[in-house]
Amino acid sequence: MSTAWKKMRQGHEITLIESSPRFGGVLQSEQRNGYLLDYGANTLSLRNQETSDILEDMGVLKYALDANPKANKRFIVRNQKLVSLPLNFSSFLSSSFLSPLGKLRLLLEPFIPRGNHDGMETVASFISRRLGKEALDYCGNPFISGIYASDPETLNLANAFPALSRMEKQYRSLLVGMFKEKSSKKKPPKTRLLSFPEGMNQLAYHIQKNLPQDQLYTNESVTSVTNIGQGWKVKSHNQAGNISEFLCDEVISTIPVDQISNIIWNNIKGQEHLSNLMEVTHFPLSMVFFGIGKEEISHNLDGFGFLVPEKEKLSILGTLFSSTLFENRAPHGKVLLTTFVGGERMPKLALAEDEQIYKAVEKDLSKLIGMKKKPSFKHIKRWKQSIPLPDQKMSLRIKASKELSFLNNGLYFSGSALSGVSLPNCIDADIA
Ligand SMILES: Cc1cc2nc3c(=O)[nH]c(=O)nc-3n(C[C@H](O)[C@H](O)[C@H](O)COP(=O)(O)OP(=O)(O)OC[C@H]3O[C@@H](n4cnc5c(N)ncnc54)[C@H](O)[C@@H]3O)c2cc1C
Numbered sequence: 001m002s003t004a005w006k007k008m009r010q011g012h013e014i015t016l017i018e019s020s021p022r023f024g025g026v027l028q029s030e031q032r033n034g035y036l037l038d039y040g041a042n043t044l045s046l047r048n049q050e051t052s053d054i055l056e057d058m059g060v061l062k063y064a065l066d067a068n069p070k071a072n073k074r075f076i077v078r079n080q081k082l083v084s085l086p087l088n089f090s091s092f093l094s095s096s097f098l099s100p101l102g103k104l105r106l107l108l109e110p111f112i113p114r115g116n117h118d119g120m121e122t123v124a125s126f127i128s129r130r131l132g133k134e135a136l137d138y139c140g141n142p143f144i145s146g147i148y149a150s151d152p153e154t155l156n157l158a159n160a161f162p163a164l165s166r167m168e169k170q171y172r173s174l175l176v177g178m179f180k181e182k183s184s185k186k187k188p189p190k191t192r193l194l195s196f197p198e199g200m201n202q203l204a205y206h207i208q209k210n211l212p213q214d215q216l217y218t219n220e221s222v223t224s225v226t227n228i229g230q231g232w233k234v235k236s237h238n239q240a241g242n243i244s245e246f247l248c249d250e251v252i253s254t255i256p257v258d259q260i261s262n263i264i265w266n267n268i269k270g271q272e273h274l275s276n277l278m279e280v281t282h283f284p285l286s287m288v289f290f291g292i293g294k295e296e297i298s299h300n301l302d303g304f305g306f307l308v309p310e311k312e313k314l315s316i317l318g319t320l321f322s323s324t325l326f327e328n329r330a331p332h333g334k335v336l337l338t339t340f341v342g343g344e345r346m347p348k349l350a351l352a353e354d355e356q357i358y359k360a361v362e363k364d365l366s367k368l369i370g371m372k373k374k375p376s377f378k379h380i381k382r383w384k385q386s387i388p389l390p391d392q393k394m395s396l397r398i399k400a401s402k403e404l405s406f407l408n409n410g411l412y413f414s415g416s417a418l419s420g421v422s423l424p425n426c427i428d429a430d431i432a
Contacts, residue, residue: 029199
C-alpha cells in the first residue's frame with residue numbers, strides 16, 4: 001500500500017488488487033471480550049526520519065498512539081527470572097543480564113579484528129566473534145527469536161542486519177562505529193514506538209483512505225500477468241468466478257513470494273529466475289493472548305515485555321505486556337499478555353492442540369511473572385508460515401527480482417521477503 005501511495009505521489013494512476021476482503025495483509029486487529037488483539041505486528045518502531053516523513057505525508061502519523069514510556073524497560077529471562085536489560089552504561093555495569101566475564105568480553109569488542117566473510121556470515125557467528133558467546137546466548141538468541149521467530153544460526157548477517165555488517169567493514173568495531181556515527185551525524189529523531197487506538201490494522205486503513213477509492217479492488221485474486229509488449233495485462237477473479245482484466249504500464253507484485261507460483265506469468269523473459277524468487281524459509285508461530293485480573297499477577301508488568309533465551313529451556317519465546325504498552329488493550333482492572341510460541345525453536349508446539357499450548361504458556365507465566373490462576377480470557381492466533389527469514393535465500397530472492405526487472409520493462413517485485421520484514425523496511429522500500 002505504501003508503494004501504491006508513493007507511485008500515486010509521483011503522478012501515476014494506480015490500481016490496487018487484493019485477494020482478501022480487506023487491505024492490510026498480516027496487519028490484523030480484533031476486539032474480543034473487551035480486549036484489543038493484534039494478530040500480526042504489535043508495534044511500529046519509528047527510528048528513521050525517512051519513515052517518519054512518509055507516514056506524515058500519508059497523513060497517518062496524526063492518528064498514531066505512542067507507547068507508554070514504561071515500555072522502554074525490557075526484560076530477558078536469566079536463571080528462570082526476569083532481569084531488566086540495561087538502558088545506559090551504569091545500569092550495564094549493575095545489571096545481571098550477563099555475568100561479569102560476559103560483560104568484560106563484550107567490552108573487548110573494539111579490540112576484535114575485522115571479519116572476512118564476504119556476506120556469507122551468520123548472525124550467530126558475528127555476535128559470538130565480536131561480542132562473545134554469552135552475549136549470543138543471552139542477547140542475540142532471544143532478540144532474534146523475538147523479531148524473526150528464528151535462531152541466529154539461521155540468519156545471514158548482511159540480510160538481517162545490513163547496518164552492522166556495514167559498520168564492521170567501515171570502522172572494524174561496532175562500538176567505535178556507533179560512537180563515531182553518533183558524534184558526526186545530526187541528531188537522529190527520537191525513536192517512537194507506535195500503534196493506533198484501534199490496533200495496528202488502522203495503519204493500513206489510514207493509508208487506504210488516501211488512495212483513489214475507485215481503483216481499490218478487494219476479493220480479487222490475481223491469476224495471471226501477461227507481458228503484452230507495450231505494457232501489461234493483469235487478470236484476476238473474484239469468489240463468484242468472474243474474471244476482470246486490468247491494462248497497465250507497470251506491474252508491482254507485493255504478494256508473499258511463496259504465492260508467486262499461484263500466478264501464471266506469460267511472456268516474461270527470464271522465467272527461470274522465478275524459482276529463486278520464491279525461495280523462502282519461515283516457521284510456524286502461535287500468538288497466545290491471555291486476559292486476567294491485575295491482582296492475579298505478582299510482577300508489576302512495568303515494561304515492554306520479556307524474551308526467553310533458548311538456554312533457559314522454557315516453552316515460550318517471550319511475552320508482550322500488551323496492556324502496559326498501549327492504553328485500551330484490556331478492560332478496566334485486567335491486563336492483556338501476548339505470548340509467542342513456536343518459531344524455529346519449537347515449530348511443533350506452534351501447531352499443537354489449543355489446550356497443550358495454553359498449558360505450556362500458563363506453566364511458564366506462573367513461573368516467570370507469578371500468574372496465580374488461569375486467565376479468564378484466552379485466545380490463539382496461528383501463523384503456519386510467520387516471518388520470511390533474512391537467511392542466505394534472501395540474497396537469491398533479491399538477485400532474482402533484480403534480474404526479472406532488468407529483463408522485463410515495468411515488472412517489479414517487493415514486499416517483506418525482499419525489503420526486510422519490519423514495518424519501516426516495508427514502508428521505506430523503494431522500487432525503481
Ligand atoms: C506474527 C507477526 C508479528 C509481527 N510483528 C511485527 C512488529 O511488531 N513490528 C513490525 O515492524 N513488523 C512486524 N511483523 C512484520 C510485518 O508485519 C510484515 O513484514 C508486513 O506487515 C508484511 O507486509 P507485506 O505487505 O509484505 O505482506 P502481507 O501483509 O502478507 O500482504 C500481502 C498481501 O498480498 C495479498 N495476496 C496474496 N496473493 C494475492 C493474489 N494472487 N492476488 C492479490 N492479492 C494477493 C494477501 O492477501 C495479502 O494481503 C510481524 C509479522 C508477523 C507475521
